[in-house]
Amino acid sequence: MTSANYDVNIYRYNPEVDSKPRVENYSIDPKKIKGIMLLDLLEAIKSQDPSLAYRRSCAHGVCGSDGLNINGKNSLACLTKLKDLPKKITIRPLPGMPVVRDLIIDMDRFYKQYESIKPFLQAKEKPLQEGEYLQSPEERDKLNGLYECILCACCSTACPSFWWNPDKFVGPAGLLWACRFIVDSRDMSTEERLKDLQGLWRLYRCHNIMNCTNVCPKGLNPNKAIHTIQEQISKDSNSHN
Ligand code: SF4
Ligand code: FES
Secondary structure (H helix, E strand, O other): OOOOOEEEEEEEOOOOOOOOOEEEEEEEOHHHOOOOEHHHHHHHHHHHOOOOOOOOOOOOOOOOOOEEEEOOEEEEHHHOEHHHOOOEEEEEOOOOOOEEEOOEEOOHHHHHHHHHOOOOOOOOOOOHHHOOOOOOHHHHHOOOOOOOOOOOOOOHHHOHHHHHOOOOOOHHHHHHHHHHHHOOOOOOOHHHHHHHOOOOOOOOOOOOOOHHHHHOOOOOOHHHHHHHHHHHHHHHHHHHO
16 A cells, blocks of 8 residues: 655745745655654655755754744654644744744844843852752752753744744743742842843733643643742742732
């Protein structure tokens, strides 16, 4: 029995030669695909048309570089099983971001917001002889569901609040990381971190649409992290009243 070819539409745009984006269609024989993931299908297309550009590195859901919009939903090509997709597939770059070429987006505004939350531990300096910063198992457990983020940007680029205000709203990924440091018992900058997120824009542009949580390919819940920060801010302000 022969199985039908994949019918794949891919967004193409090379600003150096194209006046505007176009969609290119590829018909791919499943026998030419050397694997079971969408990334393997992309590799088969690339061997047929080397001009197609996309990012990939680890192929195992670790580096976060192959976030794409696949049949309307953001996900990682290397974690998307072909058996879960129909034979007709439309692949576009992650939405709401400038396109560098084909499926490659400019991640600058995403990284700027990530950087803005100071994504590193700010512990008080102590003499070396005092040893490591210890955590109880319960304190360590609070980081679960936060530290696993691979910065693929699938969540923030699915968020309308981030589309409209990428320079002002931190976005779901950056806020998940902010939460990761706010709840870390070793971090000594909780107050400054909470203060930095107050006001109309950085945190409170979240309207609970939940796209972030629905698309995260690592099964994380940025919306819950946003609520954790909001609760912490309200506890903090009550304790100062
Ligand atoms: Fe990607 Fe999930 Fe991290 Fe968002 S929270 S950047 S979707 S891994
Ligand atoms: Fe690294 Fe997919 S290629 S996460």
